[in-house]
Amino acid sequence: MNTTHVFRSMRSTEHYFQLPLDHEIPDGEAITVFAREISSTEHADPSTLPWLLYLQGGPGGQSPRPASLTGWLAEAAKTFRILLLDQRGTGLSTPANRQSLPVRGDGAAQAAYLTHFRADSIVRDAEAIREALGITSWSTFGQSYGGFCTLTYLSLAPQALDRCLVTGGLASITADADTVYRATYERMAERNTEYFDWYPRDREILGEIVAHLAHTQEHLPDGRALTVPLVQMLGMFLGGNTRVHALHYVFEGAFINTPGGKRLSDTFLSAIAEQADRTTNPLYALLHESIYAQGAATNWSAQRVLDEFPAFSPDAAVPLLTGEMVFSWYFEDDAVLRPLEETARVLAEHEGWGQLYDLSVLAANTVPVAAAVYAHDVYVDKELSLQTAAAVGNMRVWETDEFHHDGIGDDGSGIFARLLKMSYETR
DSSP states (O other), X not given: OOOEEEETTEEEEEEEEEXXXXXXXXXXXXXXXXXXXXXXXXXXXXXXXXXXXXXXXXXXXXXXXXXXXXXXHHHHTTTOEEEEEOOTTSTTSSOOSTTTGGGGOSHHHHHHHHTTOSHHXXXXXXXXXHHHTTOSOEEEEEETHHHHHHHHHHHHOGGGEEEEEEESOOOOSSOOHHHHHXXXXXXXXXXXXXXHHHOHHHHHHHHHHHHHHTTOOOBOTTSOBOOHHHHHGGGGGGGOSSHHHHHHHHHHTSEEEETTEEEEOHHHHHHHHHHHOOSSOHHHHHHTGGGGOSSSOOSSHHHXXXXXXXXXXXXXXXXXXXXXXXXXXXXXXXXXXXXXXXXHHHHHHOOOOOOOOOHHHHHTOOSOEEEEEETTOSSSOHHHHHHHHHHSTTEEEEEESSOOTTHHXXXXXXXXXXXXXXXXXXX
């Protein structure tokens, strides 16, 4: 039974669906997939509104849990009835983590299970949900990985789509993981340079932190030893539009005087712990490289490609900060991920990944698509995005340097409104 709550001018209805783990075996094992329907109480009868499916970024991120209509959600609720999908394995959709995955068996069995948790399965879930709700067709809004899922949706079931909006998520439809990570390291190097040109003292502090760790052991609040690669994870801040400047506050409070001498502050250590924490989204680490895989194994691509970019080496005097990369040591270092180390290894070595995109279908696409491509996006390379845009029919691109990867967090309503308007202007 679906439960509806009304608060702060927002109507929220919970939906649970029993769907096949493997859509090729519809009568086989089932999983639960959760989605939350959102509408504005300004619409007395939301059933008269067209539907919008929101595809969350990730992989491994649950859908938003709104307490009120703000940002892009407020803008979308003016004209749409919105469905926030917890992609399989996240949120309330049969969670996949260190607590639940051991039910599957050993690492190989867990990895085999997780091969059904990529964009193709997410899209087939969406299609099953659309049919279950009696929806003839709907529009989609995909942020980051949600844009990857959008391209898969356009490949598999374009007839179900009215229009598609994408922000920071035009994936390369032909490049392998190594190509993607080479571009990512290049963009991250540029962003490091930009950041440390703004805050040159922070580069000095980073060097002091590296030197400090060479002779003094520090620990994160969860007890694990602080290493230089963990410090480098602060580069996650660099993907933000305004969040990037918050990194300065982390560095300026890095050290504190104690009876035992100068040490790294609890505030600084907590900031690193927050960036490194995978408690709520272990699928990010487990599946991140697989979202680029079509056929060949990824074999820890980001880790291998790192050797081509020595400025990111933790052995450098002042190493550059890393970003959206996943390394095998995550699964050795992090107590949350350690039970999944064998699972991660098997996934990295998996060679049977299916195709996520149909290039001929995308080339002939007639569904209106409007995409924001961020010129300096450190996670989804602009040049690769523009190559994809040129290969997909009926797509309009707004290339902008006003925002970075998390643009909808800064001006979600403006970005959504602009893309929606563009989608009505596609040829």
